[in-house]
Amino acid sequence: MVESLGSRASACRSSTVAVLSVLLLAGCVQSAEEADANGNSNRKAEEDVSMRELTPEEEAVIVHKGTERPFSGEYYDHHEAGAYVCRRCGTPLYESDDKFDSGCGWPSFDDELPGAVKRLPDADGRRTEILCATCGAHLGHVFEGERMTVNNVRHCVNSISLEFVPAEEGVEDAAREGGVESGVEGTDDGADRARDERGDATGRAYFAGGCFWGVEHLLQEVDGVSEVRSGYMGGQTEEPTYHDVTSGRTGHAETVEVVYDPARVTFKELARLFFEIHDPTQVDGQGPDRGSQYRSAVFYVDDPQKLAAEELIGILKEKGYDVATEVTAAGPFWEAEDYHQDYYERSGGSPYCHTRQKRF
Numbered sequence: 001m002v003e004s005l006g007s008r009a010s011a012c013r014s015s016t017v018a019v020l021s022v023l024l025l026a027g028c029v030q031s032a033e034e035a036d037a038n039g040n041s042n043r044k045a046e047e048d049v050s051m052r053e054l055t056p057e058e059e060a061v062i063v064h065k066g067t068e069r070p071f072s073g074e075y076y077d078h079h080e081a082g083a084y085v086c087r088r089c090g091t092p093l094y095e096s097d098d099k100f101d102s103g104c105g106w107p108s109f110d111d112e113l114p115g116a117v118k119r120l121p122d123a124d125g126r127r128t129e130i131l132c133a134t135c136g137a138h139l140g141h142v143f144e145g146e147r148m149t150v151n152n153v154r155h156c157v158n159s160i161s162l163e164f165v166p167a168e169e170g171v172e173d174a175a176r177e178g179g180v181e182s183g184v185e186g187t188d189d190g191a192d193r194a195r196d197e198r199g200d201a202t203g204r205a206y207f208a209g210g211c212f213w214g215v216e217h218l219l220q221e222v223d224g225v226s227e228v229r230s231g232y233m234g235g236q237t238e239e240p241t242y243h244d245v246t247s248g249r250t251g252h253a254e255t256v257e258v259v260y261d262p263a264r265v266t267f268k269e270l271a272r273l274f275f276e277i278h279d280p281t282q283v284d285g286q287g288p289d290r291g292s293q294y295r296s297a298v299f300y301v302d303d304p305q306k307l308a309a310e311e312l313i314g315i316l317k318e319k320g321y322d323v324a325t326e327v328t329a330a331g332p333f334w335e336a337e338d339y340h341q342d343y344y345e346r347s348g349g350s351p352y353c354h355t356r357q358k359r360f
C-alpha cells in the first residue's frame with residue numbers, strides 16, 4: 001500500500017500441499033483500480049472474500065446498515081488488549097490501542113488499520129459511513145473535529161459488526177523476544193526447540209512473498225513442515241507491529257518462518273514451492289497488495305540456503321522470468337500478532353493472492 005520505501009501493501013491474513021495439488025493455475029489478481037490515493041488497496045475483490053453466515057441481528061446492521069442500541073453492544077465497554085476484526089469476513093480493522101471511551105455507547109476508535117476501513121457519504125447526506133474495505137460490511141460512522149482525542153477522529157462502530165481477537169500478550173511478548181539467533185519463538189514446541197538447540201533435526205527457512213496469510217497457508221501442510229508462522233523481517237526497527245509494517249516505513253517484509261525436518265523436506269524443495277505460489281517477477285508487491293512490505297525475498301540462514309535460492313532463481317531466469325526476488329541474510333524474525341496467524345484456517349477461506357503455478 002505504500003510507495004515510500006520502495007513499496008508494498010496491507011498485510012494479508014492467511015494458510016498447503018494437499019491443497020496445492022488441487023490449486024489451479026491462477027496468478028494474483030491485478031487490480032490497480034482498487035488502490036486509493038494512498039496506495040491502499042482492497043485486500044480482495046468482494047466476491048472472492050469468504051464470508052460468515054450472519055444471524056438476523058447481524059444482518060440488520062452489517063447488510064442493511066442498521067444501528068444497534070447504544071450501551072447494548074458487546075464491546076462499547078470492553079478494554080482487553082487485542083484486535084477487532086470484521087464480523088463477516090475476519091479482516092483486522094482496529095487495534096485496542098486505538099480504542100477510547102467516548103461516552104456515546106458504541107465502541108469508538110481514533111485510528112484504523114491502514115487500508116482496512118472505507119469511507120462513503122451516508123445516504124442521510126450528512127454523515128460519513130464507514131465500511132469494511134474488504135467485504136463492504138457496514139461498520140458505523142466516522143466523525144472528525146470533535147476533539148475527543150489527539151487524532152481528532154471518532155470511528156463510531158457497532159459492536160455487532162466486530163469480533164474481538166485477544167492479543168494473548170504472554171505468548172506474543174515471548175515470541176517477540178526471539179529472533180533467529182535465539183531460536184526462541186514463544187510457542188510450546190519445546191521438543192522442536194530442544195532439537196534446534198542441538199543444531200540438528202530442525203531447519204528454518206524465511207520467505208517473503210506478499211500477504212503472509214497466503215504464503216503461510218500454502219506452506220503449512222507440506223510434508224515435513226511442522227510449523228509456519230507469519231511475521232516481519234528485513235526492516236530497521238525492533239518489535240514492529242502490523243500497523244508499523246503496513247506503513248511501509250520500517251523496511252520489513254511480511255515474512256513466514258517455516259520450521260521443517262530436513263530429513264523429510266529440503267530447503268530447496270520448500271524454495272521451489274515458494275517460487276511457485278507467488279509471483280517472483282512482481283516488484284514491491286503481490287497481486288493487489290503494493291509496497292515494499294509485500295516484496296519477494298528469501299532470507300537465508302546459511303550458505304547452502306543462499307546457494308539453493310540463487311540456483312533456483314538462475315533456472316527461472318533461464319526460462320525467461322524476470323525475477324525480482326531478493327536473496328538476503330536473515331535478520332531477526334518478529335512474529336506477527338495472533339490475529340494474523342492461521343488466518344485461513346480460522347476464517348475458513350482460501351488465499352486471494354496465492355495459488356500454485358508451475359514454473360520449474
Ligand SMILES: [Zn+2]
Pocket residue numbers: 086087088089090091132133134135136137
Ligand atoms: Zn469484512
